[in-house]
Amino acid sequence: MAQIPRPARAADRSHAVVIGAGLAGLTAARALADAYDRVTVLDRDTLPADPAPRRGVPQSRQLHVLLARGAQALEELFPGFLEELLAAGATRADTQGEAHWYLDGHLLRPAPSGVISYGASRPRVEHHVRARVEALPGVVVRERVEVLGPVTTPERDRVTGVRVRPRADGAGEAGGAGETGRAGETAGAGEETIPADLVVDASGRGSRAPAWLEELGYPRPRQTRVRADVVYVTRHFRREPHHLGGRSGVALVPFPGLPRGGAIVSEREDRFAVVLFGLLGEEPPADEAGMLAYAETLPGPDVAEVLRTAEPLNEPVRMRYPASARHHYEKLGRHLGGFLVTGDALCSFNPTYGQGMTAAAQQAIVLRTLLARDRDRGRSRGAGGLPRRFFRAAARVVDTPWLLAAGGDLRFPEAEGRRGPADGLLDRYLTRYRAAASVDPVLGRTFLAVAHMLQPPARLMSPGHVLRVLRASGRAGGPVRTES
Structure with a gap:
């Protein structure tokens, strides 16, 4: 041949x-x-x-957000891309100054951070690329x-x-x-x-x-592999100026003891994407009443408020992600x-x-x-x-x-995956860090810069940040929890 x-x-x-x-x-x-x-x-x-x-x-069909480092990378590959995306209706927001973040049930101290994310649907981003x-x-x-x-x-x-x-x-x-x-x-x-x-x-x-x-x-x-058995449900709603007090979004991060979370992202000026998710056996419902009841168990009222008051634009869509x-x-x-x-x-x-x-x-x-x-x-x-x-x-x-x-997933004892000998000590420090970030905006800014891949995780443990955590820990209140 x-x-x-x-x-x-x-x-x-x-x-x-x-x-x-x-x-x-x-x-x-x-x-x-x-x-x-x-x-x-x-x-x-x-x-x-x-x-x-x-x-x-x-x-x-699920909620997507373009992290700050991702936005920079796409702009580097395609000069002018971000302006093109905004002209097509995408949104731009300071992640700490224009959104609420709940870490371990603590509301991150709002403040301008310079960590900029972009709200746009995955099909929109992919279409322009x-x-x-x-x-x-x-x-x-x-x-x-x-x-x-x-x-x-x-x-x-x-x-x-x-x-x-x-x-x-x-x-x-x-x-x-x-x-x-x-x-x-x-x-x-x-x-x-x-x-x-x-x-x-x-x-x-x-x-x-x-x-x-x-x-x-x-x-x-x-x-x-790290198995967390994530199930998430996304639905889109009409965004009006009074929603979230004018903020662009919210993120409520699951933590041990509450393996549930949710998020809202402004995909356009007039459209929210809302997601509810659960780990390790927690499954958000995909019906209107069930989604609202689930959202009401989360820290903070933000997601429940939107589900309760905003006009839905489509039906909920569920997806599973095992590991x-x-x-x-x-x-x-x-x-x-x-x-x-x-x-x-x-x-x-x-x-x-x-x-x-x-x-x-x-x-x-x-x-x-x-x-x-x-x-x-x-x-x-x-x-x-x-x-x-x-x-x-x-x-x-x-x-x-x-x-x-x-x-983040291995914080949950039920998650399947290999843990290192120092993981317990690190987790205890980061638990204190999250609480301290509710009163110290500098800690919040660094956390978001790391989450958006602008800074290495080691920055969270720099001597200056360790000192800030120690100083702020005594002033941090208890977590915001909404009981079911």
Whole structure:
């Protein structure tokens, strides 16, 4: 059988393929467009012409917020993006000065912080990013395409493309690892092989990359999981000036003893997204009376007030998220050349922390930086062990949001996951920190800067902040609790 030839040197590394047209795939395509002559993005869905939820992104109907670091990253990748998003109706708010935060039942002391977040639906953000990517020279987004697996050299040491087939509406899930393609295989009916010098898997939590690698003789990456069994329900309401006293939103964070939470985000000036969530067996109802009763058990009156007084715009939508999962590609001793994994396929977080879009955009910046460094050093694109370098750099990006999400979930004794020997001591300090932040706005500002990934978590434990915690602890009152 004829084998797929290696790309000619004159066109070395000229084509990159991205699997998945979600935010991770689109931002990866943006990074690749600076280094490759052509970039093809493949997605299983029919992509909507207007901002709308789609089948392949079920969480797109849920509340989303663009964290401060994520906003900065998207602006870096797409200059002018934030102004474009605001012009389309998104909102901008100081997270401490224009929203209420309840940490362990304590109301964070409101004050201007300079930590700016953006309220917009996931479909809205993805729509504007996709439009920017499709406008890039050499980039093509193909919809309703199912990727069956990578094609490799006969030695299976690097990818030479991907094997795909058209996907009809209503088709079942993509095939398993046994359908992985290799150079020299004969394509089945309707299949085609797309040659590529680099393949980036951004297909989300359902990524089959570990199985593909195993089929090709590579080890599966080790996985770390933290199981919190999150269930959340989102509904949209008409926003009026009197709601929340004019504030843009609220966040009520679960804590041991009360594994329930909620949040409100202004997606537009006239529209709220409201989410209720529960962990470890707590499940918010999806009916109007049940949602209100659930909200009334939360610290503070904010969510219940909106549910009680605002006009609903649609029906509630429920979603389950069993566990955060991190795939440690950075620890593999051997990598398939020309094959990367990014976004939720690399690491997915408890969605109540709102970190997914930000982490994906940061990983795209890492990829762009590495490719630019190769170019500046005169190396061919992707040379010098790009997978090894990318996975190590991406792991450093993932470290902070993983620490925040996994650490927050592991506060609950019932959560399943590995705990370190110092976790108990750290948790006791951070419990005091949260209470102290109700009276010291500086502590609140730092907490939010860390939560929005603008500062490292170690900043919470700097000597100056430890001293502030000790001074403020005696002045902090008891938690605000609304009894059921």
